[in-house]
Amino acid sequence: MCSCIVGRVSATLAPAPSPSPARPAPHRRTRLLALPEMRWALAATVAFLLGLVSDVAGMPVWVHGILYAVAYLAGGWEPALEGLRALREKTLDVDLLMIVAALGAAAIGQVLDGALLIVIFATSGALEALATARTADSVRGLLDLAPATATRLTAQGEETVPTDALTVGDVLLVRPGERIGADGTVLDGVSEADQASITGEPLPVVKRPGDEVFAGTLNGTGALRVRVDRDPADSVIARIVTLVEEASRTKAPTQLFIEKIEQRYAVGVVAATLAVFGVPLAFGDALTDALLRAMTFMIVASPCAVVLATMPPLLSAIANAGRHGVLVKSAVAMERLGETDTAALDKTGTLTEGAPEVTAVTPRPDSGLDADALLALAAAAEHPSEHPLARAIVAAARAQGLPIAPADDFTATPGRGVSALVDGHRVTVGRDESATEGGTVVLVARDGEPLGTLTLTDRLRPDAPATTAALTALTGTAPVLLTGDHAGAAARVADATSLTDVRAGLLPEDKANAVRDLQRAGRTVLFVGDGVNDAPALAAAHSGIAMGRAGSDLALETADAVVVRDELTAVPAVVRLSRAARRLVVQNLVIAGAFITGLVLWDLIGHLPLPLGVAGHEGSTVLVGLNGLRLLRRSAWRQSAG
Numbered sequence: 174m175c176s177c178i179v180g181r182v183s184a185t186l187a188p189a190p191s192p193s194p195a196r197p198a199p200h201r202r203t204r205l206l207a208l209p210e211m212r213w214a215l216a217a218t219v220a221f222l223l224g225l226v227s228d229v230a231g232m233p234v235w236v237h238g239i240l241y242a243v244a245y246l247a248g249g250w251e252p253a254l255e256g257l258r259a260l261r262e263k264t265l266d267v268d269l270l271m272i273v274a275a276l277g278a279a280a281i282g283q284v285l286d287g288a289l290l291i292v293i294f295a296t297s298g299a300l301e302a303l304a305t306a307r308t309a310d311s312v313r314g315l316l317d318l319a320p321a322t323a324t325r326l327t328a329q330g331e332e333t334v335p336t337d338a339l340t341v342g343d344v345l346l347v348r349p350g351e352r353i354g355a356d357g358t359v360l361d362g363v364s365e366a367d368q369a370s371i372t373g374e375p376l377p378v379v380k381r382p383g384d385e386v387f388a389g390t391l392n393g394t395g396a397l398r399v400r401v402d403r404d405p406a407d408s409v410i411a412r413i414v415t416l417v418e419e420a421s422r423t424k425a426p427t428q429l430f431i432e433k434i435e436q437r438y439a440v441g442v443v444a445a446t447l448a449v450f451g452v453p454l455a456f457g458d459a460l461t462d463a464l465l466r467a468m469t470f471m472i473v474a475s476p477c478a479v480v481l482a483t484m485p486p487l488l489s490a491i492a493n494a495g496r497h498g499v500l501v502k503s504a505v506a507m508e509r510l511g512e513t514d515t516a517a518l519d520k521t522g523t524l525t526e527g528a529p530e531v532t533a534v535t536p537r538p539d540s541g542l543d544a545d546a547l548l549a550l551a552a553a554a555e556h557p558s559e560h561p562l563a564r565a566i567v568a569a570a571r572a573q574g575l576p577i578a579p580a581d582d583f584t585a586t587p588g589r590g591v592s593a594l595v596d597g598h599r600v601t602v603g604r605d606e607s608a609t610e611g612g613t614v615v616l617v618a619r620d621g622e623p624l625g626t627l628t629l630t631d632r633l634r635p636d637a638p639a640t641t642a643a644l645t646a647l648t649g650t651a652p653v654l655l656t657g658d659h660a661g662a663a664a665r666v667a668d669a670t671s672l673t674d675v676r677a678g679l680l681p682e683d684k685a686n687a688v689r690d691l692q693r694a695g696r697t698v699l700f701v702g703d704g705v706n707d708a709p710a711l712a713a714a715h716s717g718i719a720m721g722r723a724g725s726d727l728a729l730e731t732a733d734a735v736v737v738r739d740e741l742t743a744v745p746a747v748v749r750l751s752r753a754a755r756r757l758v759v760q761n762l763v764i765a766g767a768f769i770t771g772l773v774l775w776d777l778i779g780h781l782p783l784p785l786g787v788a789g790h791e792g793s794t795v796l797v798g799l800n801g802l803r804l805l806r807r808s809a810w811r812q813s814a815g
Contacts, residue, residue, distance in 0.1 A: 208299065210251070210295075210299040211299040213247050213248060213250075213251065213295060213299070214247075214248060214292075214295040214296045214299035215299075216243070216247040216248075217243075217244045217245075217247040217248030217249075217291060217292050217295045217296075218244075218248075218292050218295075218296065220240050220241070220243035220244040220247060221240070221241065221244040221288050221289065221291075221292045223240045224236075224237040224238075224240030224241040224243075224244060224285075224288065225237070225285070227240060228285070238284070241279075241284050241285070241287075241288045244288045244291060244292060245275065245276075245279070245287065245288060245291055247295070248291040248292055248295030249272050249275065249291045249295070251295075252269065252272055252295075253269065253272045255269075256269025256272060257269070269439065272291075273443075273471070275287035275288070275290045275291050277468055277471045277472060277475070280468065283472075293484070319336055319352070319354065319355075319388045319389045319405070319408070319410055320336060320351070320352045320353075320354050320389075321335065321336065322334060322335055322336060322354070323335075323336050323339060323345050323347075323354030323355065324345060324346040324347070324348070325339070325343050325344065325345055325346075326344045326345065326346055326398065331346060336354040336355060336388075336405055337405050337406075339354065339355050339401050339404075339405055340401065340404070341401055341402060341403065341404060342400065342401060343355075343400070343401040344360065344398055344399070344400055344401075345357070345398070345399045345400075345401065346396065346397075346398060347364075347386075347392045347396065347397040347398075347399055348392070348396055349364070349392060349393065349394045349395060349396060350391075350392065350393075350394075351391075351392050352389055352390065352391055352392070353366070353386050353387065353388055353389065353390050353391075353392060353397075353399065354388060354405075355388045355399070355401045355402075355403065355405055355408060356385070356386070356387050356388050356401070356402055356403040356407075356408045356409060357385075357386055357399040357400050357401045357402045357403070358383065358384070358385055358386070358399065358400050358402055359380050359381060359382050359383065359384045359385075359386060359397050359398070359399055360382060360398045360399065360400050361382060361397070361398040362380075362382075362395055362396050362397040362398055363379070363380070363381050363395050363587050363588045363589075364379075364380050364392055364393045364394060364395030364396065364397050364587040364588065365377035365378060365379050365380065365392075365393035365394070365395070365587050365588060366378055366380050366386055366387075366390045366391065366392055366393060367390060367391040367393070368386075368387055368390040376529060376561055376562065376613065377393055377560070377561070379587070379588035379604070380397060380588075381588065385402075386399055387408070387409050387410070388405065388408040388409065388410055388411075389408075389410045393587050394585060394587045395587035395588070409680065409681065409682075438476070442471070442474050442475075445470065445474065446467050446470055446471050446474070447467075449463075449466055449467045449470045449776070449777070450463050450464060450466070450467035451463075453466060466776065469776050469781055469786045470773065470776050470777070472786055472790055473769060473772035473773055473776060473781070473786045473789065473790050474769060474773050475790070478764075478765035478768060478769060478790065478793040478794045478797055479762065479765050479766075479769070482758065482761030482762045482764065482765040482797040482801070483504070483758050483761070483762070484504060484801070485761075485797070485798050485799075485800070485801025485802055486754040486755075486757035486758050486761065486800075486801035486803075486804055487504035487507045487508055487754050487758065487801075488504060488801075489754070489801055489802050489803070489804035489805045490507050490750050490751060490753070490754040490804045490809075491504065491507050492805060493750065493804055493805055493806075493809055493810050494507075494734075494743075494747050494750055494810070496810070497743065497746070497810050498736060498737045498739075498740060498743060499734055499735070499736055499737065499743045499746075499747045500721070500734060500735040500737055501733065501734040501747065502732075502733055502734065502735075503733075506716065506733035506734060507734075507750075507751050507754060508751065508754065508755060508758070509715060509716045509733065509751075510699065510716045510718075510733065510734065510747060510748050510751035511748065511751030511752040511754065511755045512697045512715060512716070513647075513648060513697055513698070513699040513715070513716060513748055514648050514649065514650065514696055514697045515648055515650050515652075515653065515691055515696040515697065515698050515699070516644045516648060516650075516652040516653070516698075516699045516700075516701065516744075517652065517653045517654075517655050517687070517688055517691065517698055517699070517700045517701070517710070517714065518641070518652050518653070518654055518655065518672075518700075518701050518702075519655060519656060519684075519700075519701060519702035519703060519707050519710075520631075520654060520655075520656035520658055520662070520663060520666050521631060521656065521657075521658055521703075522702075522703035522720060523701055523702055523703055523720050523741070524633065524634060524637045524641075524654070524666050524670060524741070525631040525632055525633050525634060525637070525666060526631070526632040526633075526634055527631065527703075528561065528565070528631070528632060529561055529562055529565040529613065529629040529630065529631055529632070530565055530568075530569065530629065530630065530631075530632045531548070531565055531566060531569035531627055531628070531629055532612060532628050532629065532630045533612075533626075533627070533628035534547055534548050534625070534627055534628075535625050535626050535627075535628070536624060536625035537623060537624060537625045540622075540623075540624040540625055542624055542625065545573065545575055547617055547624055547625045547627075548566070548569060548570050548573070548575060548627065549570055549575040549576060549577060549578070550578075550595060550600055550617060550619070550624070551566050551570075551600075551602050551615070551617045551627055552566050552567045552569070552570035552571075552575065552577045553577050553578040553579070553580050553593070553595045553600065554580055554583075554591055554592070554593040554595055554600040554601070554602050554617075555567055555591055555602055556577055556580055557580060557583040557591075557593065558583075558585055558591050560585070560591075562613065562615065562629055563591065563602075565629055566602070566615075566627060566629075578595050578596055579595075580593035580594060580595050580600075581593065581594040582594045586603075588604075589603050589604070590602050590603025590604060590615065591603070598619050598620050599619070599620050599621070600617070600618070600619050601616075601617070601618045601619075602615055602616070602617050602618075602627075603615060603616055604616075605626055612628045612629055612630035612661075612662075612665070613628070613629045613630070614626050614627070614628050614629075615627050615629070630662070630665065631658075631662065631666075633666060633669050633670075634741050636740065636741045636742045637666075637669070637670050637741060638669060638670050638671065639742060640670075640741045640742050640744060640745060641670040641671060641672060642671065643742070643745035644744065644745050644748075645671075647745050647748060647749065650696075651671070651672060651673060651674065652672060652674075653672075653674040653675075653676070653687070653691065654666065654667050654670075654672045654674065654675045654676065654677075655676050655679055655684045655687050655688075655700075655710065656675075656676070656677050656678075656679060657677075657678065657679050657680065657681075657684075657706055658677060658678075659677060659678060660675075660677040660678065662677075663675050663676075663677035664677075680706070681705075681706040681707070681708070681709045681710070682709060684700075684702075684706070684707065684709065684710040685709035685710045685712075685713040687710070688700055688710045688713045688714045689713055692713075692714075692715070697715045698714045698715050698716075699714060699715065699716045699717070699718065699744075699748065700713075700714035700716075700717050700718075701717075701718045701719075701720070701744055702717070702719060702720070702732075703719055703720040703721075707719070708731045711731045711732045712731045716733050716734075717731060717732040717733050717734075718732055718733065718734045718735070718736060718744055718747070719731070719732035719734070719735045719736070720735075720736050720739055720741070721735045721736050721737040721739055734747060746810065746813045747813070749812075749813035750804070750809065750810065750813040753804060753809065753812075753813065754804055757800060757801055757803065757804065758801075760800060761797040761800055761801060764793065764796060764797050764800070765793055765797050768789060768790070768792070768793030768796075769793070771789075772786055772789045772790065
């Protein structure tokens, strides 16, 4: 099962040769039961539970016997088939050994134990297959941001063409509300583009002649003429997909290393079992005695206890984190989170809330207005607008209980602001084209006379300073701030959260490269982000956590964990919980190893009765299982969050 998952990951995430990467064929999100692995695992689980119920209820043996047999077949046929195929290629993996151990348990009457082992492996493989399929869906779905067609301007006029047919030098007409079809440069027109999916900037960006625009970003209220500067296959969005695919494939060497360990273990146990059977037989032992000793060896040497030594702590930690609003996608992800020694954080939507707020109201001394009157006047003019800045100004006025006068003759000019008649006066609110401590400044004027300014900034999460301090204490290194926003905004957030390593103005590939630079320096990096632009960094990092409230689909699918409740303090808490789980894993492995070693030596040196061997094997399994379940306690999360 482990071996075939590696192959599936590579095949699923590999770029398809067709159609063009600029616009793939429509696809659907993989459903839970659409995967055959999930259906077989569900069938095995249901059959096992029904068999267990019928067994406990005292029904005839043939009833639960048939149900357990169904569980064996449903959950075991695929790893058994893969194991046999591996044998034909002269390799042996631990999955086949698990099937043999399960059948061996059934052969000596431990049908329940064998069926449980089958169900555990089938469920694990199904969850890995689902995670892989969902990630691939989201990666390819990202390309749907780019429109299917674009309006190209020619000497004969306008023509509608597929975006994947565009070439460098083409000139596009982008109407208000349309998505831009290719990366390029504005030749004519003024508008605002919502490019949060690329740069992470929380506010629409004014676009004028000479400015760069990106495929898939949303044009505002103005019309633009755009020259295509990149082939659609080389657009920023297409490169994001490539980066995610490449980063996902770089995890394969770790899986290959695990396969080598499994291979050696499986070969060793099989060889030892044959020796335990053959050597005594050669020296005159009875066939039944030799077979019984070998079967006992297979049972006590089987890695059931080792499997449960690892999974209960990690799965208990996953369940506990889930109760507190953190979705960790797999046991592997939970284990890896604890290895973090450096955190890298996105700004917009991660350390900040991704929405502007009014932080300063500054009337001119000669305006005759106080701060409340200036804010109320600006809110009256902005009230009809749907712009994020307008909503923030109106919200600030309402929060202070200020009256908002009705406005007439409202107009909005892209990149300039709004104008409206308020109480018979022409009031304008527009960008002052300046920044104060990383904020956006708007100028309020009445009948052409400046009255004052409003400063708006992206709201810092209240728990951001505590989170960065906790991560610093946890890892011994202050987090790194990686953002696509401008340096002023990044510096303001860094000052508020005591961060010193700040890297601003980064495109998605720059964020991923920054993560790789940290890793090349020997750091084990946890990246925390929320947007499409964060997906390459989430995939490149050793571990990734996505903020779930406003997180993009790709970020949520690429990350190893999702903070569903959007509480930033959950990030250091889940890292601590992972470390606690890793400590329990080590404890359990020591316990399991001690039991297996003791029982194997007893069987080889002395005479281990089969019932006692099974009891010792099952006892060690129960012991490590109960030890791992300690992390289900709510106090475990409180200690991690403390």
